[in-house]
Each structure stands twice: as structure tokens, then as C-alpha cells.
Amino acid sequence: MSFQLISDATPGTYNIIAESTPENIAHMDSFRVEEYIPPRFSVSVVSPRTLSVLDESMKVNISAEYTYGQPVPGNVTLQICKQVFSYGRAQNCLKDKTQKCLNTTGQLGPDGIYHGEIDLSPLNIGLSVFGSSLNMIIAVAEEGSGVQVRENHYIGISSQLASLTLDYESLQQHYKRGIPYTGKVRLTNEKGEPLAHEEVELQVEGLRPIQKIITDQAGVAEFHIDTSSFVMPNFTFKATYQNPALCYYAQWETTPYPSTEYQVLRFYSKTGSFLHINGPKETLSCGKSYSINVQYIVGCDAAGDKTTFYFLVMSKEKIVLSGAQDVDLTTSKNGSISLNIDVTSELTPSARVIVYGVLDSELIADSINLFIETCFQHQVSLSFSEAQGPPASNVGLQLSAAPGATCGVRVIDYSLLLLNPYERFSADTVYNSIPHLSLYGYQVGDFNLEDSTPPCEDPNKEIFYNGDYYKPISSYSEGDSYEIFKQLGLVVGTEYSLRKPVVCGYEIPEHVGPIFPIRKVAFGGMAPVLMADASGNRESIETVRQDFKETFVWKMVVVDSEGKLTLTEKVPDTITEWKGSMFCLSDEQGIGITTQMANFTSFLPFFVEPSLPFSINRGETMVLRAFVSNYLKKCITIHVTLGQSADFDATPQDVQQDKCICAGGRAVYSWNVNAKSLGQISFTLSAETTHIGDTCDGPNDPSQQSRKDTVIRTVLVEAEGIRRELTSSNLVCVDGSNSEIPIGITPPDNVVPGSANGYVIALGDIIGLPLRNLQNLLQLPYGCGEQNLARLAPISDVLDYLNTTAQLTDETLQTGIRFMNE
Numbered sequence: 001m002s003f004q005l006i007s008d009a010t011p012g013t014y015n016i017i018a019e020s021t022p023e024n025i026a027h028m029d030s031f032r033v034e035e036y037i038p039p040r041f042s043v044s045v046v047s048p049r050t051l052s053v054l055d056e057s058m059k060v061n062i063s064a065e066y067t068y069g070q071p072v073p074g075n076v077t078l079q080i081c082k083q084v085f086s087y088g089r090a091q092n093c094l095k096d097k098t099q100k101c102l103n104t105t106g107q108l109g110p111d112g113i114y115h116g117e118i119d120l121s122p123l124n125i126g127l128s129v130f131g132s133s134l135n136m137i138i139a140v141a142e143e144g145s146g147v148q149v150r151e152n153h154y155i156g157i158s159s160q161l162a163s164l165t166l167d168y169e170s171l172q173q174h175y176k177r178g179i180p181y182t183g184k185v186r187l188t189n190e191k192g193e194p195l196a197h198e199e200v201e202l203q204v205e206g207l208r209p210i211q212k213i214i215t216d217q218a219g220v221a222e223f224h225i226d227t228s229s230f231v232m233p234n235f236t237f238k239a240t241y242q243n244p245a246l247c248y249y250a251q252w253e254t255t256p257y258p259s260t261e262y263q264v265l266r267f268y269s270k271t272g273s274f275l276h277i278n279g280p281k282e283t284l285s286c287g288k289s290y291s292i293n294v295q296y297i298v299g300c301d302a303a304g305d306k307t308t309f310y311f312l313v314m315s316k317e318k319i320v321l322s323g324a325q326d327v328d329l330t331t332s333k334n335g336s337i338s339l340n341i342d343v344t345s346e347l348t349p350s351a352r353v354i355v356y357g358v359l360d361s362e363l364i365a366d367s368i369n370l371f372i373e374t375c376f377q378h379q380v381s382l383s384f385s386e387a388q389g390p391p392a393s394n395v396g397l398q399l400s401a402a403p404g405a406t407c408g409v410r411v412i413d414y415s416l417l418l419l420n421p422y423e424r425f426s427a428d429t430v431y432n433s434i435p436h437l438s439l440y441g442y443q444v445g446d447f448n449l450e451d452s453t454p455p456c457e458d459p460n461k462e463i464f465y466n467g468d469y470y471k472p473i474s475s476y477s478e479g480d481s482y483e484i485f486k487q488l489g490l491v492v493g494t495e496y497s498l499r500k501p502v503v504c505g506y507e508i509p510e511h512v513g514p515i516f517p518i519r520k521v522a523f524g525g526m527a528p529v530l531m532a533d534a535s536g537n538r539e540s541i542e543t544v545r546q547d548f549k550e551t552f553v554w555k556m557v558v559v560d561s562e563g564k565l566t567l568t569e570k571v572p573d574t575i576t577e578w579k580g581s582m583f584c585l586s587d588e589q590g591i592g593i594t595t596q597m598a599n600f601t602s603f604l605p606f607f608v609e610p611s612l613p614f615s616i617n618r619g620e621t622m623v624l625r626a627f628v629s630n631y632l633k634k635c636i637t638i639h640v641t642l643g644q645s646a647d648f649d650a651t652p653q654d655v656q657q658d659k660c661i662c663a664g665g666r667a668v669y670s671w672n673v674n675a676k677s678l679g680q681i682s683f684t685l686s687a688e689t690t691h692i693g694d695t696c697d698g699p700n701d702p703s704q705q706s707r708k709d710t711v712i713r714t715v716l717v718e719a720e721g722i723r724r725e726l727t728s729s730n731l732v733c734v735d736g737s738n739s740e741i742p743i744g745i746t747p748p749d750n751v752v753p754g755s756a757n758g759y760v761i762a763l764g765d766i767i768g769l770p771l772r773n774l775q776n777l778l779q780l781p782y783g784c785g786e787q788n789l790a791r792l793a794p795i796s797d798v799l800d801y802l803n804t805t806a807q808l809t810d811e812t813l814q815t816g817i818r819f820m821n822e
Contacts, residue, residue: 038415050156052190062114067576071112073143144668145611169281174267174479176274181225194219205236233475267479268500271299275366286375315351345377362497365481374427378592382582384600397567402586411552411580439489456504474503545573546712608687615716635662637691643684647677660696675717719755
């Protein structure tokens with residue numbers, strides 16, 4: 001399905017609505033109509049994310065690159081301002097409340113990169129009792145055109161020269177008595193760089209001694225906490241980097257040393273038996289196999305000489321994999337098993353692995369999350385027959401998909417992705433559109449399938465054990481196997497122990513939601529034409545370019561019975577990189593989407609490129625600039641001309657016509673242009689070589705062909721003055737015959753010549769255009785007499801209108817009748 005957008009469409013957002021009935025909107029998407037010039041180059045900035053109060057300078061790398069991959073010549077302007085965070089009366093402590101800024105400029109190198117080292121002393125980022133940061137505004141201006149691309153970067157200023165962070169992905173919410181609690185801590189400096197071979201102290205609250213761990217080359221230190229003697233409902237461990245050489249100022253609102261802490265909750269088991277899964281934390285790749293280690297500890301009287309551990313892998317609300325493994329317990333009640341999982345598209349985008357064991361009187365379990373790359377069963381690919389070629393040449397698009405699949409192919413100009421990098425249709429958006437990727441709990445619609453809570457235990461019940469009397473207590477923050485199954489939406493039918501006991505008075509308060517651990521951190525045109533010149537030398541290469549569309553390919557195709565198809569397409573005339581993507585639908589294998597874009601660069605070693613605005617006003621002077629780029633390995637002398645036209649007058653700014661450009665260089669030509677006509681007007685620019693050699697002053701190289709590039713571009717010329725619109729409306733009742741409607745609109749006396757235009761809109765439904773969802777006007781009358789009448793009166797008119805316009809459904813009709821009867 002496609003439609004043609006009108007040429008004078010009003011800029012703004014438009015909605016596309018696909019609906020099965022007037023009351024059921026199946027899907028709505030939107031697009032924007034804008035007046036824009038595609039960006040010709042991108043800018044990237046490499047700078048520190050954080051500076052320390054001791055830094056006196058900062059290194060910045062700024063690079064600019066054209067969409068066809070070549071470096072941009074130009075200059076760089078940086079403005080760096082210090083922002084101080086102070087509030088209330090603290091602002092009165094600042095002697096100078098004005099924002100401090102420094103400005104610097106530089107030049108992009110031949111590789112399109114600016115390497116700068118900024119002196120920060122004017123900003124005085126050193127000792128301060130207030131928090132502060134730097135805001136860096138970067139502007140890159142292209143040489144000759146003055147076209148700018150701006151970037152903003154935020155840089156923090158830290159008084160802590162080191163930072164400790166926990167790897168929360170490796171941390172467990174609960175500890176299980178007898179299984180070592182493991183985790184990782186990372187030590188970095190203020191710039192985020194790892195600090196290797198440094199000592200970090202780890203202390204469990206209320207316990208001695210302090211554990212000392214050493215960071216590796218990545219600044220990471222792994223720790224193990226022995227839990228064999230732990231019985232407390234929770235414990236907190238704290239990691240600290242105590243380096244006395246660190247800078248510290250007593251008035252800073254920070255701790256003397258970088259530290260971080262984490263609270264771990266207890267996990268319940270009736271027999272002291274536990275399972276603990278150690279799985280990969282990184283995103284798993286489809287088509288690969290991964291090993292998952294499962295530690296177990298079984299209580300002395302919990303099982304015999306052998307037991308079986310079962311595992312399930314769940315994704316998208318269903319069980320995808322299952323299996324079991326027998327374990328011999330005769331030699332040891334502690335050990336580990338290994339599970340191998342083959343990652344397929346059935347597990348995308350995430351999966352839950354649960355391992356459980358049925359002991360003599362208890363069911364124990366553990367689970368983990370696996371993050372899977374977004375892939376599909378339907379494997380598709382798109383590639384170009386070559387990586388680079390000239391404009392207007394033919395290039396092959398090679399498609400691979402399931403046999404007979406229908407595929408949508410899109411190839412667009414890279415500049416469109418610079419304007420809006422957000423990909424609206426991707427593997428992630430497909431999976432995110434699935435209503436339920438995982439299950440949780442036992443609530444299904446209006447039904448709660450959860451078993452009733454077992455009765456609580458008497459808190460006054462005394463137990464005599466080993467010469468002492470004990471009373472039961474419980475903690476609502478404690479984890480148990482029942483909660484693991486509940487999180488996965490699995491219903492367990494068993495008589496064995498699954499839940500933790502709850503003592504009366506220790507139930508979970510109604511206002512308390514799910515229990516999470518506490519984290520605390522303290523910071524320290526036309527194809528080339530061969531032509532013979534007048535002297536009989538080698539044929540010259542001439543290109544005429546006028547097709548500058550931004551969408552190269554946009555079509556639906558069907559692959560053959562082997563799942564292959566090759567499309568041959570003519571490349572547009574833009575010098576740029578083209579980005580191709582594809583999705584396919586198959587009855588057998590479903591949807592498939594390319595994961596990597598196919599790239600093709602249309603390029604010429606010698607070309608001319610004008611810099612034009614989207615529109616100009618008639619009567620104003622526009623400066624038209626033409627850039628001639630030389631990517632040949634020789635020096636060239638060029639001649640540039642602007643074709644004459646009755647639509648405009650042009651006066652060249654440059655006195656010198658023949659200019660010398662050596663390899664990698666370019667020249668700029670300028671004209672003052674005054675438009676005389678309204679609407680789209682064309683500019684024809686031609687650049688041709690008059691000499692090619694090792695130097696511009698030396699002999700001509702007979703092995704080199706002369707070249708000529710012609711570009712035809714258009715600009716919209718709008719009328720001068722102020723836009724004014726006059727409207728005339730008529731209501732005509734047509735009863736079985738044609739009607740003629742006289743329309744007369746007299747333009748004002750001072751109308752700008754050539755600017756008057758008009759259009760006619762004919763509507764068969766006079767209120768259908770501005771109104772939608774009229775059925776929502778049906779409201780149940782209630783209240784006093786006036787309120788009842790105000791809601792009752794429109795019902796019959798709304799039903800009549802919906803019926804006349806074929807929008808009335810049985811459901812809406814019955815609703816209206818019920819409201820009037822009640």
C-alpha cells in the first residue's frame with residue numbers, strides 16, 4: 001500500500017491509522033513532513049566524562065566526516081562553561097555569581113580531526129565546597145560554506161579521585177547458608193579508567209576480620225563471603241578503597257574514602273538444602289551453546305544416596321527447554337553440575353532458567369535471567385554486489401530469505417539517519433510489541449490462581465532443643481522456593497515443603513511491595529559519458545547528475561523457491577553512503593529482519609557540489625557556493641560555470657576562474673543570485689578539468705582522462721510579502737442531480753504578482769473531517785433533571801448521524817438504547 005504526498009503538504013505530524021472497525025483501532029503510526037536540507041557530514045567528539053579537581057587541562061578530539069566517508073575541511077569552535085550547583089543561602093557564599101566560560105578555536109586536520117588540549121586554569125575547577133560541572137558546546141563549520149554542526153557535551157567534576165562500584169549483575173539478592181556468597185567490585189579513577197593492583201577492603205557488618213582483595217588489570221576484584229555460620233535475616237557488606245594519598249577536603253559532602261555497600265537477604269530452606277545457579281551475565285548470541293554451572297548443598301537428612309535435579313528454560317510465556325540430571329550423593333552432599341543450553345530464536349529476547357530438586361521432604365529451587373540477542377528463526381540477509389561505485393551506475397542487491405518469502409527492502413541516504421538516528425522498525429521494536437514476554441504471579445484476568453496462605457505459627461510456642469528453649473520468629477524479607485516458582489508463573493502441585501514458615505504477627509505488611517536489596521554508594525542523473533576532445537586525446541569522462549532522491553530502494557519483492565533474489569537498481573546521483581535493510585515474512589518461518597545494514601557508497605574522484613538552502617524569497621540575494629573536490633592522485637586545474645536561466649540573475653564573486661587543486665583538496669566558487677520566478681527553479685553547475693598532472697605548472701599527464709561533472713539542483717522560490725488566505729464556504733444539498741456552485745474570491749489590490757493560487761475541498765460529510773469518535777458522546781444520564789437532559793438529548797442525534805454515515809455498530813446502538821431506557 002502506498003500513497004503520493006501532495007507537493008504543498010503542510011509541515012507537521014501526520015497519523016496513519018489501520019483499523020478493523022470504527023471502534024477498534026488496530027494500529028496507528030505517524031510521520032513528519034518537514035522542510036529540511038539533508039546534513040552532508042557528521043561530527044563525533046571524544047572527551048573525558050569526568051575531570052578531577054586536580055586537573056589543569058583537558059584533551060579533546062573532534063572529528064568530522066562526510067556521508068561518503070571523506071574528512072571534512074573546516075574549523076572548530078569550543079565554548080566551555082563552568083556550572084556551579086548551589087542552592088538557597090549557599091549562593092550567597094559565591095563571590096562571583098556569573099557563569100565562567102572560556103572559548104577556543106582550532107582547525108580540522110587533513111584527516112578531519114582536531115586534537116586539542118584545553119587549559120582549564122581560567123575556570124578554576126579546583127578546591128570548592130560546591131559541586132560543579134562543565135558544559136562544552138562544540139561547533140564545526142565547513143570550510144567555504146560555513147555550514148555548522150553543533151554538539152553539546154556534559155563533563156562532570158569530581159573531588160573523588162577514585163570510585164568503587166559493585167557489579168550488580170553478579171550479585172545475588174539472597175544468601176544461602178553454606179554456599180559462598182560471591183561478587184565483584186570495580187575500582188576506577190575519576191575518568192572511568194581502571195585502577196589495577198590496588199587493595200580494596202571488604203567488611204561484613206558486625207564481623208571480623210576485614211577481607212583484603214586486589215584488583216586485576218581491568219580494575220575488578222572478586223570476593224567470596226563464607227556463609228556457613230550465617231543465620232541472620234540479612235547482612236550488609238561494605239567495600240572501601242582506603243588510599244591516604246587521595247585528595248580530600250573536610251568540607252566536601254562526601255566520605256573520606258570511596259566506598260559502596262550492599263544488603264543481602266536470607267533464603268529459607270527447611271533442611272538447609274540449597275541450589276545456586278552461576279550463569280553468563282553477558283548478552284548471549286544465537287546459534288551458540290553456553291554452559292551454566294549449578295552449585296548444590298543438600299542437608300544430611302534431606303535425601304538419600306542419589307537425587308535428581310530438573311531444569312526448565314522459559315521464554316515468551318512458555319517452556320522452551322527441559323531436562324534432568326542425576327547426582328550421586330554418596331561421597332559428598334556438596335557439589336556442582338553443568339547444564340548446556342543451545343541459544344536459538346525461541347529464547348529471544350530473554351529467558352528464565354529454573355533448576356529444582358525434589359528431596360525427601362522439601363522442594364528446593366533457584367533461577368536466573370538470561371539476556372539473548374534479538375534474532376529470529378527466519379534468517380535473512382541483504383548485501384550489495386560491490387561496496388562502491390559511481391552515481392547512475394547499476395548495482396546488484398542480493399537477498400536471502402526463506403523460500404517464497406515476501407520481503408520489504410529499504411535503502412536510504414545515510415544523511416537521513418543523521419537527521420533521525422532512531423530506527424522505528426527493528427528486531428527490538430518487534431519483540432517489544434509482544435504484550436507479555438514473561439509470566440509473573442498467578443493472576444489471570446479476574447482470577448487469582450494462587451493457593452491460600454498456610455496458617456501462621458503461634459509465636460508463643462516454645463521448642464526445647466539441646467537443653468535450651470526457643471520461640472519461633474520469621475522475616476518477611478526472607479526468600480523461599482515458592483517465590484521463585486511464582487515469579488515464573490509456574491504452579492506447583494506438591495505436598496513437600498515449599499514455603500517459608502510465617503509466625504503470626506510477622507506477616508508481610510499490605511503496604512510492603514516486593515523486597516529488593518539496599519544499595520549505597522559513596523563517591524570519592526545520468527551515467528558517465530565518454531567523449532573525445534577536440535585535440536583527439538583520450539576520451540573524457542563526463543557525468544550529469546540530477547537525481548538526488550534520498551530513498552534509493554523502497555519495494556516489496558518475493559524471493560524464489562531457493563530463498564534467493566538479486567535486484568539490479570540504478571544508483572541515484574548523490575555522493576553519499578547508502579544504508580540498506582530488509583524484513584521478510586514467511587508462512588513457515590515467520591518474520592525475519594536484517595541485523596546489520598548493507599552499505600554502498602556512490603562516489604566520484606572528481607565532482608562539484610552546490611550548497612543550497614531549501615527555499616529563498618524572490619527579490620533577496622542568495623549566495624550560491626559550489627565546491628569542487630579532487631580525490632584523484634594528481635593535481636588538476638578546473639573551470640567552473642553556472643548555466644544561464646531566465647529564472648534568475650547571477651553575478652560571480654570570484655575573479656579567478658581556473659583554480660589548481662591537488663590530491664585531497666578542493667576549491668570554492670561563489671555567485672550572488674537574485675531569483676526572478678516563483679516556484680521551483682533549476683541551477684546547472686559544471687566543473688571540468690583543463691589540466692591533470694603531478695603539478696599544476698608541469699606537463700599534462702597523457703594517461704589521465706579529462707573529467708567533467710554537471711549537477712542540476714532545484715530551489716524553491718517563494719513570494720515576497722506576507723501570506724494571506726481568503727476562504728469561501730458553501731453548503732449545497734444535492735438530490736439526484738449535479739449542481740454548479742459559483743465561487744468568487746477577489747484578491748486584494750496589493751497582491752504580489754504570481755503569488756495567487758487556490759484550491760477546492762469538496763466534502764460529502766460536513767462534520768466527518770473535524771470529528772471522530774462521536775460514539776463517545778453517548779453518556780449514561782445521571783444526577784438532577786438538568787444533568788439528565790443534557791446527557792440524554794444528544795443520544796438520538798448521535799445514533800442517527802452514525803447510522804446515516806454507516807458508522808453505527810450493534811454494540812453502539814445497544815449502548816445508546818440502554819442509556820435512553822435507564
